[in-house]
Amino acid sequence: MSETYIRENLEQIEKRIQAACDRSGRAREEVLLIAVSKTKPASMVREAMEAGIRDFGENKVQELCEKAEEIKGLTERPEAGAINWHLIGHLQRNKVKYVVDQACLIHSVDSLRLAEEIQKEAAKKDCHVDILIEVNIGDEESKSGVAKEEAVGLVRAVAPLSRVHIKGLMAVAPIVSEPEESRPYFQEMFRLREEIRFMELPGVEMRELSMGMTGDFEVAVEEGATMVRVGTAIFGGRNYNQ
Numbered sequence: 001m002s003e004t005y006i007r008e009n010l011e012q013i014e015k016r017i018q019a020a021c022d023r024s025g026r027a028r029e030e031v032l033l034i035a036v037s038k039t040k041p042a043s044m045v046r047e048a049m050e051a052g053i054r055d056f057g058e059n060k061v062q063e064l065c066e067k068a069e070e071i072k073g074l075t076e077r078p079e080a081g082a083i084n085w086h087l088i089g090h091l092q093r094n095k096v097k098y099v100v101d102q103a104c105l106i107h108s109v110d111s112l113r114l115a116e117e118i119q120k121e122a123a124k125k126d127c128h129v130d131i132l133i134e135v136n137i138g139d140e141e142s143k144s145g146v147a148k149e150e151a152v153g154l155v156r157a158v159a160p161l162s163r164v165h166i167k168g169l170m171a172v173a174p175i176v177s178e179p180e181e182s183r184p185y186f187q188e189m190f191r192l193r194e195e196i197r198f199m200e201l202p203g204v205e206m207r208e209l210s211m212g213m214t215g216d217f218e219v220a221v222e223e224g225a226t227m228v229r230v231g232t233a234i235f236g237g238r239n240y241n242q
């Protein structure tokens with residue numbers, strides 16, 4: 001596990017994102033690469049930081065908080081190594097208090113009750129929290145996220161919460177064998193974001209579209225993703241039994 005392979009993987013991904021931007025007439029700055037470091041040690045996060053990455057994604061609150069703490073310890077000059085931590089996995093209401101002041105963006109808000117809990121904890125900590133509304137775009141029973149028919153209603157309900165700022169939408173597309181098969185889901189997400197954006201709801205910004213992973217991030221960029229969440233292609237495969 002040498003540093004070179006993370007750096008090389010990142011160089012390849014950078015090229016692929018750039019090419020997808022070129023194909024679709026987008027500027028590279030419109031797309032944020034989030035390195036998904038779940039199950040991977042803080043030392044690998046640091047290697048990716050040394051290659052220029054500042055945004056990292058974790059899907060579990062405890063792992064995010066522990067790694068954030070560990071990274072602070074590894075970095076001699078904390079201000080030089082500031083990380084933006086993205087919570088991308090399902091969030092339980094009883095974990096909200098640990099993460100509201102740790103994550104720069106919570107990608108996975110899919111109910112009013114969860115947003116209300118975030119509002120409550122943000123008030124206690126006197127902070128504001130940026131969130132995305134997660135949409136179950138493939139209508140899969142196994143996945144979290146609000147049904148796409150209910151997304152507008154949820155955005156309307158969450159919008160008045162003063163400490164919870166909606167920045168856009170997020171989706172985990174169904175697992176497919178060919179990246180092309182993800183395209184209709186990404187197109188549907190783009191359409192949904194545009195629909196909500198044109199409503200110009202007070203307090204709602206609909207700029208971000210978090211979609212695309214190792215298997216399909218190029219297609220996601222072509223279809224308008226502003227954030228891609230890539231784990232395996234940067235850090236290698238994950239072993240959940242360690």
Ligand SMILES: *Cc1c(COP(=O)(O)O)cnc(C)c1O
Binds near residue numbers: 038088089172213230
């Ligand atoms: C793990 C995970 C990713 C990254 O998946 P890869 O296929 O390893 O790139 C992206 N988004 C979410 C929500 C995840 O849980």
